Amino acid sequence: xxxxxxxxxxxxxxxxxxxxxxxxxxxxxxxxxxxxxxxxxxxxxxxxxxxxxxxxxxxxxxxxxxxxxxxxxxxxxxxxxxxxxxxxxxxxxxxxxxxxxxxxxxxxxxxxxxxxxxxxxxxxxxxxxxxxxxxxxxxxxxxxxxxxxxxxxxxxxxxxxxxxxxxxxxxxxxxxxxxxxxxxxxxxxxxxxxxxxxxxxxxxxxxxxxxxxxxxxxxxxxxxxxxxxxxxxxxxxxxxxxxxxxxxxxxxxxxxxxxxxxxxxxxxxxxxxxxxxxxxxxxxxxxxxxxxxxxxxxxxxxxxxxxxxxxxxxxxxxxxxxxx
Numbered sequence: 532x533x534x535x536x537x538x539x540x541x542x543x544x545x546x547x548x549x550x551x552x553x554x555x556x557x558x559x560x561x562x563x564x565x566x567x568x569x570x571x572x573x574x575x576x577x578x579x580x581x582x583x584x585x586x587x588x589x590x591x592x593x594x595x596x597x598x599x600x601x602x603x604x605x606x607x608x609x610x611x612x613x614x615x616x617x618x619x620x621x622x623x624x625x626x627x628x629x630x631x632x633x634x635x636x637x638x639x640x641x642x643x644x645x646x647x648x649x650x651x652x653x654x655x656x657x658x659x660x661x662x663x664x665x666x667x668x669x670x671x672x673x674x675x676x677x678x679x680x681x682x683x684x685x686x687x688x689x690x691x692x693x694x695x696x697x698x699x700x701x702x703x704x705x706x707x708x709x710x711x712x713x714x715x716x717x718x719x720x721x722x723x724x725x726x727x728x729x730x731x732x733x734x735x736x737x738x739x740x741x742x743x744x745x746x747x748x749x750x751x752x753x754x755x756x757x758x759x760x761x762x763x764x765x766x767x768x769x770x771x772x773x774x775x776x777x778x779x780x781x782x783x784x785x786x787x788x789x790x791x792x793x794x795x796x797x798x799x800x801x802x803x804x805x806x807x808x809x810x811x812x813x814x815x816x817x818x819x820x821x822x823x824x825x826x827x828x829x830x831x832x833x834x835x836x837x838x839x840x841x842x843x844x845x846x847x848x849x850x851x852x853x854x855x
Contacts, residue, residue: 540772541575542792543785548572549795552653553802553827557820564745567761569656570711574765576660577715578773580667581677589671594850596664599796600657602842603834607800608634608651621807626650637661639703647699653803655703662704663712677716684709710758714766723774730774737767791828797839798831805830 548568555565584592612631615624625643626634633640634649639658642648648655666687670679691705724730741764743749749760775781791798805827813819 538773538776539785539789540776540781541578541769542789544571544575544769544772545792545795546788546790548575549791549798549802550824552799553806553824554820556803556806557815557823563748564741564761567741567744567765570708570757570761570765571768572656573659573708573711574715574718574762574769576663577712577717578719578769579715580663580680580712581716581719584667585671585676587671589668592664592668592671594847596661596668597850598843598846600661602846603797603800603839604651604654604657605635606838606842607804608649608654611651611804624650639699641699647703651800651803653799658703659706659708663709677720681713681716684713707755707758708762711762711765714758714762715769718766718770718773723770723777725774725777727775727778727780730771730778730780733767733771733774735771737764737771740764740767791831794828794831794835794839797834798827801830801834802827 548571551562551565551568551571553565554562555568558565587595608631611621611624612626614620615626630640630642630650632638634651634654637649637654637658639647639655640649647658649658663684666683667676667680670676670683673679687705688707688709691701691707694701694705696702696705724733741761744760744764772781802823805823809819809823809826813822
């Protein structure tokens, strides 16, 4: 399979992951396990880089990732800043030029509460993602980029544990969460279970992993253990789903939800804004949640076709012309 979009299981997992994130933002007390959707995304990203990114030149790799990530993220960030100019529009969103610049360029910083969040709060994951891309791009200069990237991540995590950085950027750039990208890369390069006996059992193991964490109310308050508590379950789900699809047994009934996976990046960035707008009208109950999920889904597909993909093509074209 030459394209990740050819993996229906990956697109389905993306949809599941983004819905989990939306649910935890809607009902943080009741669906705390939904935050693990982020960990699924990180494992998927590691798999994609080792499967697709490892075959690209550093220049092509950089252009494709910038075109994929930056336009929509910048648009959402600037749109929220524009809305925030109206006093009282957002309950807790303020910005200044330095924080705006750092947010736009994925530079981690502490907000007024001391939390390492950019202006668009879900963008904290992009700060980590972009750093992983930068590390992987440098590893493309080596003869064996995937082993080099695995080694680099292990060194970064070890450095963080030894040096215990206190500044925002080094904390993110040495986070144990980088191990979840490593999980994805290992899934890509190691043999996968392509049989109907083992793959479903691995999926069940991942679900059970999450279920135990949810039932016991175990949450990774210490980020140092998140890659185990939630990243372990995420890795099992990705491994099992890929194995099941490669065994030729992926259910066709998952296809409609997999299409949401195509629009998962738009959904991820837009759903927080939808929650804020719907809350002004309907509050935070069940009806509001249904409206948020519906509106976010429609908005994400509109964004995918009217902005995200066209903008990515324009940026790739501009960057290619810029290289002469």
